Amino acid sequence: MKLERLKDLCELPGISGFEEKVSSFIRSIVEPRVDSIWTDTVGNLIAEKKGTGKSSKKLMLLAHTDEVGLMVKKINEDGTLSFTSVGGVDPRVLMGKKVLVGKDFVPGVIGFEAIHTQDPTALLKTPSMGKLRIYLGYSKKEEAQKNHRIGDPVFFDTQYEEIGDYAIAKSFDDRTGCEVLIRILESLEGYRLDFDVYFAWVVQEEVGLRGSGVAAKQIKPDAALVFENTTAGDNPELPDYRWATSLGRGPVLTFAHSGLVLDKRILDTIVDTAKKNSIEFQYKSRIAGGTDAARLARVISGIPSGVISTPSRYIHSPTSVINVNDFLGVVKLASLLVKEGKVLSR
């Protein structure tokens, strides 16, 4: 196993709004390494690593702790559970998948009609989220009600695996980012930077960039770096000009995404740093999709930021795939950027 702690992080359950396990795991690791650490009212975990005071500037590093998933919407007469999605989930990726339901993580499966009984014309048609059910082995509503209630979170149940350079898991989006922040912090061991660095593991990105704004208001940084996991889309059936990014080509840099054109000077600094250190990188070539950077630009007096991502195939599904080297490239680039501090110079 190349990335033990990423395995732990990815296997932790943490859909938007139910992220305490992820956040407390991170806290237990980083607490001894920082000067102060707190969890705010909405659940953001924020840690501070003080600089020498030579510079009054503050750099914010950000990743989100939440992952996409489901939530129980209704307990049916037959003991099955109906659900809705939390964050963007395509119903096609849910059929036949294992899930964990509620705070006791009761295992269940998302059922579907067997191929034998399906109308051939309906094969491969997208089912509506409303028609899918979670089966937990109950035979009637009363049994299900003993252990479950409306509002129970539902988590994908996927064990992390590595096969060669590739890793498979749920929630690479954005546990890769969470792990990048931890590794940056570790790389600062023995270093004393001139400026203060704040690490923010923020909540509820997937449902609308909700945690990052309030985290930034507590920090008031001069600049931010957002570490994300992003769409690969390098499907062989598509021509390469339709790929957003592709696995194995290194960290993904973003020049613009939904709701924001990223700060040009920060982007240029990231590009120069990657080139100088011979870190292969790629650009995200679709504008669709957004990150917490879009929120940061719109709070206080506006916080300029850069976005660096690990690309992921089958993102927002229970089985996403990354290339381990892309992730390690992000870590290397990120650590250099933080140590050099050039992203703070205006």
Add this chain to the structure above:
Amino acid sequence: MKKLIEKLVTISSPSGREDAIREAIAEEIKPYVDSMKIDPLGNLVALKKGKSGKKLLFDGHMDEIGVVVTHIDSNGFLRIDSIGGLSPYMLLGSRLIFETGASGVVDLEGETIKELGESIKNLDFDHIFVDIGAIDKSDAERKAPIGTFGTYDSEFIDLGKRLISKSMDDRIACAIMIQVLKELKDPKDDVYFVFAVQEEVGLVGASVAAFDIMPDMAVAVDVTTGPDTPKSLKRMGFKLGEGPTIKIKDRGSISSSRVVSRLKEIAEKKEIPTQYEVLIFGGTDARGYQTTGRGIASGTVSVPCRYVHSPHEMVDYDDVLNAVRLLKALAEEGVE
């Protein structure tokens, strides 16, 4: 003032790449302002001091819609995506200018008439490509590498009363605000002039520009549609040439009634023609100010404009001059 308009609209500065337009505006206004600064996102914020202790803010966005290079194929053809609400239909037959200086033309992929027809029917950015005259991939990578921003490349045309150009949205507001600054001798309130960034991708600059100012009133200046063309939007009743509009509402905001009545009161007093505007789509920077801090009384003054977001946006020069008069009068009479 037409010279000033021509100067501003011919600059290519899409959202996030406002350096060129900001420099041009800063140079124009420098002799007329008491102070000027660039904020962390790149908004240009200028102040003309008054005496009342009250604060008035005018906003016009500097950016224009554009494109960005996302892919270069083995023969040197580019693929692009949009920056802001730029329709691929508008690009067919258009010329583009990139920040590197490269020029390009846009065409449609497809071999047969049937294929081309299908491409037009389902037109999106995956069905069009840009030809910058590159001889091969590496030539294209030198001239317009991935991540290069661009805009429409079209000329300013003076038709006398009517003017045509790209980026009237929202350089016409920049021109109006600059003209107000040049003519304004004695404002009642402190007047802040914000030339904002990244409106077209989601009101970015205006969401934060006033955070440290917290003015008593904010007026966004923008273009609105020109719903007076053949079979155009019958549900909206304003026209080119009948004066700048005082916005009541659009999809982004409902103007503060204080702002609306103050503008109307001043327009009547000074005999400036204005029209009321209810726009059934769209939004302006007013939304950003309305939701800043504890909230700012905000509204919008618009210049009716036909063919918005096309390479050829048309405004009426008298509407422009009347917008200058209206904003200048508001600055002189004050927010109350």
